[in-house]
Amino acid sequence: MHFCLRLDEILREVFRCIESRSTLCVLARTCSAFYKPATDQIWETLTAIEPILQHLSPASLVGKRTGSYFALLHPLSGDDWNIIRRLSSRVRRLHITLENNVPSHDDVNDTVSQWFCLLTSPPDSSFLFPNLRALSFDVDRNLDISGTGDILTGTSQAIIRLFHLLLGSHLSALRFEMPTSFYPHLDISSIPVLCPNIHTLSLGRQNFYCEGAPILDEVVYRFSGAVSQLRYLETVRSYVASWDLLSSLAEAKGLRKLWVHLPNTLGPRPTRPRGNIFTQLRTLDISTGSLTPCMELLRWTSFKKVTGIYIDCPVSTEDRDSLQTLVDMSYVISSQCQNLDFLWIVFSPFDDRETPTGWPRPMLEPYQAFHQLRVIALQTSHSLTLADNEFEGMVKAWPHLEELPPFYIIAQNSSTLP
Structure with missing residues (x-):
């Protein structure tokens, strides 16, 4: 069994597989056979990309003033991409937070920026986490591009590219939090096309209006259009609100749980909707x-x-x-x-x-x-x-x-x- 698992997790996995044959003798003979199920369980949930980087030949630990990070010092070979695909395909839940280890400004000598751009340029989308069921994608406020006139840097382009690469048909839960300056550059309309089976959706971040300028009305309108096309929504948590978005949520036939942050002013109230709305809420x-x-x-x-x-x-x-x-x-x-x-x-x-x-x-x-x-x-x-x-x-x-x-x-x- 893999040493990262706790003893109770090991025994639970073993007894689940051998079922009625749960004798000490059978247990002793079968422990070696559970290494793969154990590692599958470990890889099932990742909270960073570094565990995958450690398996690549160009990866190296780079010291920075703010800490040390794994970086890709050379271009990825075909073998490296096959390793990435093999390991990332085992991941079902990815919770990624992009902080200062992904710099906010381009720097030719900044190896962290280089490795991140390399990683977000796979041969095709099947090489990066093709079997994700749940994605949590958080971009730290320190990476806000509003100070650059909302002009995308190489790093911010890579962040947005990575977000879209991780969207897939297997996703049933999606949460993303970004600085407001990122949202106009997202292809929001592609979300229901790439992820038609989303059941749980979380939009925006806490203290949304305290981090940069408020999100543009045009972007909120695009969110509304995307939500209206997600047919299997059951749970929504939204720090973004408008009458258009609320109308789209009201028509989501399977919606059972709604958490919403309302601004102090929503604007003129539209006509009271008719028909079957919030039927399952x-x-x-x-x-x-x-x-x-x-x-x-x-x-x-x-x-x-x-x-x-x-x-x-x-x-x-x-x-x-x-x-x-x-x-x-x-x-x-x-x-x-x-x-x-x-x-x-x-x-x-x-x-x-x-x-x-x-x-x-x-x-x-x-x-x-x-x-x-x-x-x-x-x-x-x-x-x-x-x-x-x-x-x-x-x-x-x-x-x-x-x-x-x-x-x-x-x-x-x-x-x-x-």
Whole structure:
């Protein structure tokens, strides 16, 4: 067996293969036969390309001021490419982060840049990870090209070329995070053509609008068109949002889980959609800096089959009367989501107004008829002003609660999560 596997992993793999013949004698005779399954398990998931580079003849450890990296000091031969194809074909999940070891500016003497460009120029796409099922592609903000006038450098061209080379028909999960300056140069329309079987999709990065200029509307529109062609989407996580993109997601017939970051302004709300939309959606997670776009989305369409809602609005800077907006949102949710059994709201308002008497009764009352509720919680800095006996009376409306107390009041700087 391969020495990288833990003992329990070795035994689990061995006993799975020999099934009913799991005697110590059989175990002793068969361990040597499991070297290949063991190495297959190790190569199944990679978090870097270096493990493949180490097997190539031109590879060498190069020292840099920021660390040491494997680099290709000479052009790749046909034998080298065959090694790359043999090893990368065993990989099913690739999680790659391109950081400072891929320099942001071209340098003739920079061997790291040279090896990266060599690696992203295979004879054809079948030589690089042809059997990927899941791809996570993260480009560090330090590689942002906005400082070069958004003109692609040799390295940034290689990064984009590598991204497209890794897209294939076997992919069922795709996550990519890049600086905003990269997106206009992506061939976004090719994603549904190259990866028609995607079930899980994640777009953009956290603090998206804090890293360079906001993504262009034209690029968001192209994302919308690509999403509308992905027929098998089940889970989407998007730091990019527009009414066009939300409309495309609403028409995804198999979509069951949606996490979306809403900007403080979505623009004019389009006509309420008709027909069968969000027909399979069960979980809705919303992250936003203001309750206003959240209200707009909830009013825009009905989420009839949604059973779980999680809303994260940690600092509301746009809402003048945030507590009243929260109450209004409760009435909208209760009218749009009749099957709701999970509700969790993270809310720390920017204003320091005094909490009104009886809080949070106005917010709880719309859910009194939701006897199926398992969890209802508010993570906030506001204090309860509802009398204990009144609070206990309201709790009786939810006989199936799994979380007690049913309504959390948590300090603003708390790290408690549902």
